Amino acid sequence: MKRQWTWIGSLVLICGVASAADEQRRDPREMIDRLAARSFSQRIAAENALYESGHRILPYLESGLTHPNPEVRLRVETLIQRVSRSQLGETITDFLAPGSQTTLPGWDLVAEVTGDRPETRQVYGELLRGDTDLSAALSQPDQIEAELRRRVMLPGMPRLRDARGVSALSLLILLTHPEAEHPDDVARSAYYLLRQLVNQNATTPEDTMKLTLVAYWVTQPAPNLAQDRFELANRLGLPEAIHPAMELIDNPRRQFQIHEPFAVIAHYGGSEEMAALEKLLTDTTELSASRGENDAIKSTTQLRDLALAALIEMTKQDPETYGLKPFRRDPSGQIRNMSVAFDSEEARNKAFAQWKTWSTKNLKKFLAPPNEAAEGFSI
Template sequence: MSVARTCIAGLLISLLACDNLYCAQQPVEDSSASESTASLVRQLGSRSFQVRSDAERKLLESGFESLGAINQGINSDDPEVRTRSLRVMQLLERSIFVRYRDKIRDNPWLFPQQLTPGWETFFELVGESPEARALYVQLLQSETAIMLSLNRPGWQARFEQRCGEILSFPQGPFQAKTSLATMTALLFLACHPENTPSGPATTVINSFLNDSQFRRATRDQKTGPVLRSLVGQWILSSASSSSSQRLSLAASFEMSEGLDAARELISQRHKVSFSPTHLEDAISYLGRYGGPVVIEELEQLLDDEMKLRGRYRGGPEVQVRDIALAALLHLTNQSPETYGLNDLRPRTGFLYIGSSVRFESADDRLMAIEKWRTWRARNLGLAIPDSTIADEGVVL
């Protein structure tokens, strides 16, 4: 693989010369042909438009025999030579990708990075599987230009431009719907560690994640796990999305990648601009996906009397500590009814509907919290197997 990654030009020529994926030796170039293609590259900077156009056409006709000279042209001091060399290179990349896409799907590791741009990063994000390889090739087919631009500096600007095109021409009844492959390609590029999407680009990506077509694909038995891996990475890395946006996405996909976002919202609860609804969601989410490691975090909220919801039918208001206690009972597999929470209603992506987390009276709340502390002192931390069932809950 190291030969394939370092001898890009030679391997590309050898692929076309012998059509053998296991041929790793660089072929010997004919010196006269090399001089000829180098001369054609120099002609790309001619003052004559006809000479420039003819040179470009002949380089394309020469195929990958001209690759070495074109690579040098891309680094030329002449802007005209650079521009035309880059265009010829992109056309050649497209042609060889079309020729070898089926074999790339079988094993992308056998090809140079110039033909499998971003594959190693894609692999790191979603893993290695036939479904991952097939989806990767679909990305190359759907967004060939922008995917191949990964081989060159500044590809992030092309990504932003592509998102801008979609943002400027929103989908409508008379406009073509963005394909799933395009959505996935841009999501992958948005998650790329070398990219920091702008606010507008983030808006586009988030709109994809709420698209019904994309949602259905994430539930597909084959492609679903790959797509969900990308979604999870986006939730974790989206710097331009707010904590509440990332938490909402994680909950809607019923994924645990929103834990950091939940913690951020909880830590901001004393700010003037805090949202009671977002705080309620964050505590509930932490209880559903956090596991035993968040028990101490939630316990710190049992003294927080901040109001989240007003009184209802003469009962007390819903406070931060009420939601926290309900989450703790869920984590320790205890019955909420035995603590006075009798009407809890489940909520998709979270634990319960916030308005259902109510005690009959303020005294009932205090007794429930005291009961939790008694249970915790007696049960948590004991050297008993996880499967042991206590009288009022599971010993962790």
């Protein structure tokens, strides 16, 4: 009896294989129509045959999305996902093979920024393997903005998502894609999430990739996002914070926050930044004033004062010789907030006259052309 059932099972299996093979020889459009066959077995046979046809069947399946039968449309949509996942899985396997020249959607920029190494390939390949929506968006750059918006904003609401469950690396890959332009509200929402998701300690290849992509993002000019880019880079201790810092001092709209960019420029800046600061030494825009008794002005800070203080720090001079208080530093020795004020216009004029005398004799050596900069980012 057992032998009889084995024989019957084998016959069914052979017939099933033959049936699938027969189905694959049919016209793809006919197979798609058979997804609505009255017979359940015929529907399954057609579905299996379409799936086993591989990626060559995708154009036909995509045309099936407009089929008049709703069941066909549903099965076609499922098939597209299955075939795409299978194709992507094979491509990722090739991508991860030693010495592979295979690429993946979006990989070229990521490789250019983070380096094409086995560990970065592994992180990227596994990311796309587990996130087919990301892969699909990167394959169609016109969909990237919508995909980023979906990830950072709550559906139908201006409020941003909770950071839990959000992949920082996915956000950064979408945010930095060269073919995508993101509205300020989407990019700013991504920034708020990244501020929660990315930390300064790079203990894994993925952490390093995230920090490197942040460093790349903050160097891309975007005046409306200069403050956001600066705050993120500065919080992470990235020297690339100097790029948005320079944008901020060129247009100090949010004046109460302008002290920190000057501190970053003083710490990371070189001859190019010194030259830019020199041009600000005539800018008398008043940023703040402290008042004493009877509301009398006790001291004031002008934009040029911050430029002077930054130059004093960059040229390794003592601020006290200019009538300024010592700069406050963190444990690492870096100035976090360039707080400067003059008690009188006379004190200010004296300090600027001293700078003029000193710079005439000494500044030239600080403005010498720098050595060839190393490629890449600070991570």
